[in-house]
Amino acid sequence: MNKPIKDSLGRPLRDLRISVIDRCNFRCQYCMPAEIFDDSFQFLPKSELLSYEEIVRVSQIFADLGVKKLRLTGGEPLLRKDLPILIAALVNIEGIEDIGLTTNGVYLKKHAEKLMMAGLQRVNVSLDSLDDELFKQMNGRGIGIEPVICGIRAAKEAGLGVKVNMVVKKGTNESQILPMTRFCKEEGITLRFIEFMDVGHTNGWQLKNVITKMELLEMLQTEFDLEPVEEEYYGEVAKRFRHKGTNTEVGFITSVSESFCSSCTRARLSANGSLYTCLFNGKGHDLKSVLRSDMTDEDLTELILSLWNDRDDRYSDERAAGTLKGQEKIEMSFIGG
Ligand code: SAM
Ligand code: SF4
Ligand code: SF4
Numbered sequence: 251m252n253k254p255i256k257d258s259l260g261r262p263l264r265d266l267r268i269s270v271i272d273r274c275n276f277r278c279q280y281c282m283p284a285e286i287f288d289d290s291f292q293f294l295p296k297s298e299l300l301s302y303e304e305i306v307r308v309s310q311i312f313a314d315l316g317v318k319k320l321r322l323t324g325g326e327p328l329l330r331k332d333l334p335i336l337i338a339a340l341v342n343i344e345g346i347e348d349i350g351l352t353t354n355g356v357y358l359k360k361h362a363e364k365l366m367m368a369g370l371q372r373v374n375v376s377l378d379s380l381d382d383e384l385f386k387q388m389n390g391r392g393i394g395i396e397p398v399i400c401g402i403r404a405a406k407e408a409g410l411g412v413k414v415n416m417v418v419k420k421g422t423n424e425s426q427i428l429p430m431t432r433f434c435k436e437e438g439i440t441l442r443f444i445e446f447m448d449v450g451h452t453n454g455w456q457l458k459n460v461i462t463k464m465e466l467l468e469m470l471q472t473e474f475d476l477e478p479v480e481e482e483y484y485g486e487v488a489k490r491f492r493h494k495g496t497n498t499e500v501g502f503i504t505s506v507s508e509s510f511c512s513s514c515t516r517a518r519l520s521a522n523g524s525l526y527t528c529l530f531n532g533k534g535h536d537l538k539s540v541l542r543s544d545m546t547d548e549d550l551t552e553l554i555l556s557l558w559n560d561r562d563d564r565y566s567d568e569r570a571a572g573t574l575k576g577q578e579k580i581e582m583s584f585i586g587g
Contacts, residue, residue, distance in 0.1 A: 255315050255316060255555055255558050255559065256558075256559070257527070257558050257559060257560070257561035257562070258559065258560060258561060258562045259512070259561070259562060259564070261485075261512075261513065261514060261515055261561075262316055262485075262515055263312070263315055263316045263317055263515060263517060263558050264316060264317060264318055264319060264485060264515035264516070265317060265318070265319045265320075265321065265485075265515055265516040265517070266309065266312045266317045266319070266320050266321075266516075266517050266518075266519060267320075267321045267323055267516060267517070267518045267519070267586050268305060268309070268320060268321070268322050268323065268518075268519045268586065269323050269324050269325060269327075269518070269519065269520050269521040269584065269585060269586030270299075270300075270305070270322055270323070270324055270325070270327045270330045270333065270336070270521060271299065271324045271325040271326065271327060271329050271330045271521050272293050272294050272324065272325045272520075272521040272522075272583060272584050273293050273324070273325050273326065273329055274287075274324060274325045274326040274329070274354070274583055275326055275329065275354070275356060275357075275391065275393075276326065276354050276356075276389040276390060276391055276393070277389065277390030277391055278378075278388060278389055278390060278417075279388065279390060279422075279453065279454075280417055280419055280446060280453045280455075281449075281450075281453060281581075281582050281583055282390075282452075282581070282583045283390070283452055283453060283454075284390040286452045287583070294521055294522050298521075298522045298538075299330075299521050299522060300519070300521070300522070300523040300538060300541070302332075302335060302336045302339065304523065304538070304541045304542075305336060305340075305519075306336070306339045306340060306343070307541065307547070308519065308523075308537060308541060308550070309340055309343055309346070310343050310547075311547060311550055311551050311554060312517070312554065313343045313344065313345035313346050314345065314551065315551065315554060315555060315558070316345075317345070317346070317517075318345060318346065318347045318348065319346070319347065319348040319349075319350070320340055320346055320348070320349045320350070321349075321350045321351065321352060321586075322336070322337070322349070322350070322351045322352070323351070323352040323586035324352075324521070324583065324586060325521065325583050325584075325586070326353065326354055326356075326357075327351055327352070327353055328353050328356075328357040328358065328361055329357075333351075333361070333365065333368075334361070334364045334365055334367070334368035334370075335368070337349060337365060337368040337369055337370050338368040338369055340369075341368070341369030348371055348372070349369065349370055349371055349372075350370070350371060350372040350373065350374065351365065351370055351372070351373045351374070352373070352374045352376065352415070352586075353373060353374070353375055353376070353401075354375070354376050354389070354398065355373075355375040355376065355377065355397070355398040355401035355402060355405075356393060356397045356398060356401065357397075357401070358373065358375065358398075358400075358401025358402070358404060358405055359397065359400045359401045359403075359404040362401070362404040362405045362407070362408040362410060363404075363408045365408070365410070366408040366409055366410050370410060371410070371411060372410060372411035372412070372413070373405050373410050373411070373412055373413075374412075374413045374414070374415050374442075375398065375401060375402050375405070375412060375413070375414050375415065376414075376415045376416075376417070377395070377398050377399075377402070377414050377415070377416060377430070378416050378417055378418075378423050378426065379395070379423050379426045379430075380395060380426060380429045380430060380433055381425070381426060381429075382394045382395055382396075384422075384423060384425075384426065385398075388422065388423065402414065402437070402439070403437075406437075406439075412439050412440075413439065413440040413441070413442055413501075414430070414434055414439055414440070414441050414442070415442050415444055415503075416430050416441060416442070416443055416444065417444045417446055418443055418444070418445070418446065418461045418466065419446045419459050419460075419461075420446075420458065420459045420460065420461050421459060422459075424461060427443070427461075427466060427469055427470070428469065428470070428473060431470060431473075431474060431500065432473075434498070434500075435474070435493055435496070435498050438496075438497075438498050439498070440498065440499040440500070440501060441499075441500050441501070442488055442500075442501040442502070442503055443463070443466050443500070443501070443502050443503070444503040444505075445460050445461070445462060445463065445502075445503060445504055445505055445506040445507060446459055446460050446461070446506070447505050447506060447529075447582075448506075448530075448569070448579075449529060449530065449579065449580075449581070449582040450579055450580065450581035450582055451578075451579060451581075452581060457506070460506050460507070462504070462506065462507035463489060463502040463504045463507050463508060464507065466502060467491075467502075470500065474493060474500075475493065475494040475495075476491040476492065476493060476494065476500060477491060477492050477494050478490070478491055478492075479491060479492050479499060484513055484515070485513040485514065485515040485516075486513075487503055487510060488501030488502060488503055489501065489502045489504060489508070505566050506566070506569070506570075509564075509566030509567045509569070509570050510566070511563070511564035511565070511566050511567040512564075512567070514528075514563075514564075517558070518585050518586055519537070519586075520534055520580070520584055520585050520586065521584065521586075522538055523536065523537050523538025523539075523541060524536050524537065524538070525537050525554070525557060526580065526585050527557065527558065527561040527563050528561075528563030528564075528565050529565070529582075529585065530563070530565035530566075530577075530579050530580075531563065531579070531580060531585075532577055532578030532579050532580060533578070533580075534580070534585075535553075535557055537550070537553075537554075540553060
């Protein structure tokens with residue numbers, strides 16, 4: 251079966267981001283502030299997480315509906331046991347062309363080789379600072395940069411495509427913009443700056459803490475010679491630039507300053523199996539109960555088809571237009587970035 255589908259704004263379904271776990275070994279202030287995600291915080295019990303069999307079944311259905319790319323995320327996906335087993339099964343799904351993983355990189359050195367052997371193609375490693383003290387502070391767990399840098403290098407050595415993601419928050423880590431750019435250029439790694447986003451309700455987001463793509467570019471151009479790179483495919487998220495005379499790129503995820511809802515082709519599956527059609531949705535659609543009922547694959551396909559057909563999300567566009575209505579939102583660590 252192959253039914254490419256469109257939502258109510260004409261956007262196809264192309265990507266599925268799967269959160270495999272809601273737990274994390276970090277407490278980044280902008281994502282899982284330690285004062286909220288503390289020892290008493292109730293994470294999902296194992297029985298509530300989708301099993302690998304359930305993830306594979308639902309991914310197969312998404313692939314039939316047009317999804318070509320899968321990205322595993324969390325929480326910290328490398329905390330989920332035996333992740334290569336899941337990857338090896340996802341690779342076999344007809345129609346899936348690309349499987350990526352987003353990680354904080356701490357356990358990447360240990361797993362890079364096995365992930366690659368299982369069929370993973372690329373990893374995005376989050377790193378917000380090269381300054382050890384600042385990094386320890388930002389991740390809320392006092393972990394230095396060393397394991398992350400080792401993870402990045404191990405992933406490269408294993409043959410994985412590697413990008414580095416840096417969330418930039420004004421008043422916190424703007425001092426790291428140029429050092430991170432130098433480091434990634436020397437390593438030949440694409441660096442992607444992510445504008446600080448108003449995901450969830452716990453990270454104290456304020457517009458004044460956002461450093462926009464334009465501000466970042468101005469800063470970078472004081473030291474680097476960058477040229478814009480053409481969009482590669484419909485729905486590409488990053489605005490891309492290249493260090494002139496090299497193949498090394500710098501990208502910007504401009505969720506705040508230049509929203510890209512009109513070509514957003516991404517669905518998200520939370521760790522407990524709810525489907526979200528926008529990063530900023532408050533309520534997902536419970537697919538886990540459906541997967542655990544006697545509904546057939548055909549029933550499930552029809553359900554997902556109708557959910558995508560009804561989709562009209564354009565949160566970032568509405569934020570830019572000033573027409574948001576203070577809706578409920580889900581936390582990033584739960585839905586997956
Ligand atoms: N733990 C993994 C990691 O950090 O890479 C995967 C999950 S994390 C939620 C996915 C991505 O979301 C990371 O690159 C992280 O930096 C980004 N992120 C989290 N909170 C954010 C926020 N408030 N604004 C922008 N990006 C955010
Ligand atoms: Fe954990 Fe990633 Fe969120 Fe940081 S951004 S707290 S590493 S899930
Ligand atoms: Fe997609 Fe929602 Fe982000 Fe817009 S705000 S780009 S619809 S996830």
